[in-house]
Amino acid sequence: MRLRTRTHLFFFSITIMLALGGISRTAFAQVPDPGTVGPFAVTREEYDFGDTAFTATNFPGPIELRASIHYPTNLAAGPFPVILFLHGRHATCFTGGGSALLQWPCTSNNSQPIPSYQGYDYVSEVLASNGYVVVSVSANGINAVDNAVFDLGALARAELLQKHLDILKQFNTTGGAPFGTKFVGKFDLTRVGTMGHSRGGEGVVRHYVLNQESGSPYGIKAVFPLAPVDFNRFVVNNAALNVLLPYCDGDVSDLQGVHFYDDARYNVPGDQAPKHYELIMGANHNFFNTIWSPSSPFPGSANDFLAFVQGGHSDEQCGSGKNSQRLTEAQQRATGLAYLSAFFRVYVGGETQFIPILTGDAPPPASAQNTNLFVSYHAPDNPELRLDVNRLLNNTNLTANTLGAAATQTALSPYSLCGGSDPQPPTCLPGQPNARQPHTTPSARSTARGLSQLITGWNNMTGNYRNDIPNALGNVSGFQALQFRVSVNFADARNAAGLAQDFKVVLTDASGSSSSVRVSDVSGALYFPPGSVGPVPKVVLNTVRMPLTAFSGVNLNAVRSVQFVFDERFQGGVLITDVAFASAPR
């Protein structure tokens, strides 16, 4: 009974928040939908050079060279940008009796390969119809033995992708079997995007690094890890990054892939590449791949939160009850398709009209079939696009912010940093499982620490967190928004279970004029993290972007402070980082 009440309260608050968020987003209602079928007719073919055609460095098994290729049937309009897909770890073979196997090649009992690489055809078709060549690579040979190598297959996956790019280069230059000269001059290998799912997600990141180490023979413009693992903590610098995080992931249930975003933010000075992630509240791990989903005819498929999380069926958010917020297979794929398409069409195809979808300034497009998601955005390191107010990276930032001005607090407790490098505590929610605090979850093959965050809270309505702005930097009128990342700390008893939090952000100018905006007026990010079984609830710091136009009556040419005023609720506890003025990429 109590659970049900909490559930209703939560969904009521989320509904209100989304509705309010929608109000501020109406200005972007004209953003076109990136997930719809485009003008090109599409042809699908495959190439296959055999189950054992490739050998990766120090890798203990043979790997196939097989892929599907979706392309605009009328190639005359080429060359087309190229998108590569790489599936993740899954059973490799199946028998007629319905058993899944882990071997390569498939040799037992007339077993056949499980075609995991075909599981993203629904994305490939839409992208190809909009003028992209999409190649989806089979990696069963890696899956069969990757637990036997130290990096758990990351380098092998990277090398496999590079090999396929070499093959595409041959198709594009001299041609070759099985396509002859059909594709000569039709691929633009200076504009390449990569998407990897699960272990494939780390694979595309590792590939980006490998391509760089090789002198960047291919122009990797955009990297999209989808529900990825991040065992080794490689970082994508200077290329657009988008991580998709399924809240109800039952496999990579600690959402460790958020490290890709967290690690890349301030890693390279002058990094002009934007970084994004989406937290999809009702999504699981497997439904993004049709072959891995329960509707698939192949063995080894699973509804992972239900199959892998003990007691998962009973979770009110991710379980199987009638009030569960889980997406259907079709809804989940629609959401994935929308954001995959938006990302690649912006950063590989230059179709900048979709940027507001990726910054969260525009609502999810209709094709996503889902509005229960949160978009985070980190602007390029460009003084015209981002002014970091407080990165909250070290203890100095508790008293002096990134701009060198004062950072102060009133009536906040605690007021400390967690999750980052020593001497910060390695986690922010002591006693909670790693899976419930993704930003600090340990990595299997790296000792790198997690996201440095301000952990704070208030016990009455006088709580205040203030960052001063130096006079010389007070002209923020050129930026679109004041933004920060935040999560309600579900482990802080001051937050009422199931109820959204709220506070105000106040800008004050040189004349002393102030203007405030409630977080709930622009964002639903202060939801109480839902769920109660296994890896949920969990804290994920979502970006709140407050349009500066909302701060009426304050002189944006001379802002002197940014304050978080905690007077909307009697008490509460939150985690905060990345306070900045920022604009969308150009």
Add this chain to the structure above:
Amino acid sequence: MKRNLMNRPLAIAIALLPLLVGSFAFAQRNASPTNKELPLREIIKLPGKLLAETKTTGPTGNLKLTGYRVEEVALSPSVSTQVRGQQVNANKAWRVTVTGGPFPVRAMPAVIWIDDQIVGYGIENETLSQITAVTFDDSLIHDGGVVSLSYGEDKAGRTRIAQKLQLKGGNQ
């Protein structure tokens, strides 16, 4: 043509050593406590001496665990590796195999534990009925130890096998 590795244990051991040395050198550059357990497919195929084996009365937990097997594997010549932070020349390894399933093939690796210590990341067999991890730390292999399995280093999510380790000579 498929090589029959099972018939050539000595050749495998010789071929394996450079890999092991290289792997452990790499592990030493990384301080993660999990680095020491790097399992290699070949070591699983070396002949071993059975130290303990049990079968449960019925499948246990979501993962339907049915038992475990602990074996000692001789390495000749010895290999240099780290055990509990100390550089040692190991001339033995211990294989812990958990049976049950069929186990799912997941992104997160299977992890085998004894008590609260990680034995290693597991490698599934082809039919997904066994998962095996390797350790060079003999202190993990002791009477009364509780064998369990998780995916990822999820201590709270482990499935335990009720029957505790009972070793057949040595390692008590």
